[in-house]
Amino acid sequence: MVLNLGGFKFTWKQVGGISLETEFGISSQDRIQNHPVLFAANLGNQTISIEGQTLPYNGDKQTALKRLYELARGRQSYALTNGNGKYFGRFAVIKISEKQAVFTPNGAFFTQSFSLELKRDYDG
Template sequence: MMMALGMFVFSLPTLAYEELQRRTSWRHVQNPRFGARAANQFLGPGDDLVSLSGRIPPELSDVSSLATLRDLADAGDALPLVDGRGQVYGDFVIESLEERQAAFLDDGSPMRIDFGLELRRVPDGADGRVQGAEQVAQG
């Protein structure tokens, strides 16, 4: 196992990523002051973004893994992200999934599929949705 997002496991048989990029930011605000440098105030943590990218060899991996990730994204739930060493990154939602197919066979089957997955951290225990959004959507 390379990493798990909820119950989805990134591995060679499912979906192996080649690159992981993480960008973490912190929020600061500046308040101008007369005759002095602006005062800086720390507001807390900002965005925590994780990008995974890789290539799926259809003959070695389960191509339906991308559909599984789309289903997870459609649910809108926050999922814990844990790497193979046991490091817990926190709860993340899927913001986007990119798929690029190339080198097609006569029947239209791709010989190569590249993917990119964008994850955003949400407060631990949050489900990634606005409270009451289901009632508004139904109502």
């Protein structure tokens, strides 16, 4: 297991890449005949993007992302940990994108890729 989000486990076979974006809440204010001033407007935020694929005919079945959609429909944040037990905080599912390709005559797909955007919930 690479990551666990609220009980949904991302395996090493599924995860193609993880990117972490951290903003530190620094804003600027333009000043007349002077350089802009920088100041801390807020405490910042974190966003995690996960790129991956499922393996429909190698154990993931056609419904591998079903639990992930259920978590997203819950519209709340969930604990995010990695395989070593490191706790990253609570994250909410902001967006899921998926692409299915190479179909059988009955409509089943052989390949499925997905991307997921998570946003940190500091109050959760």
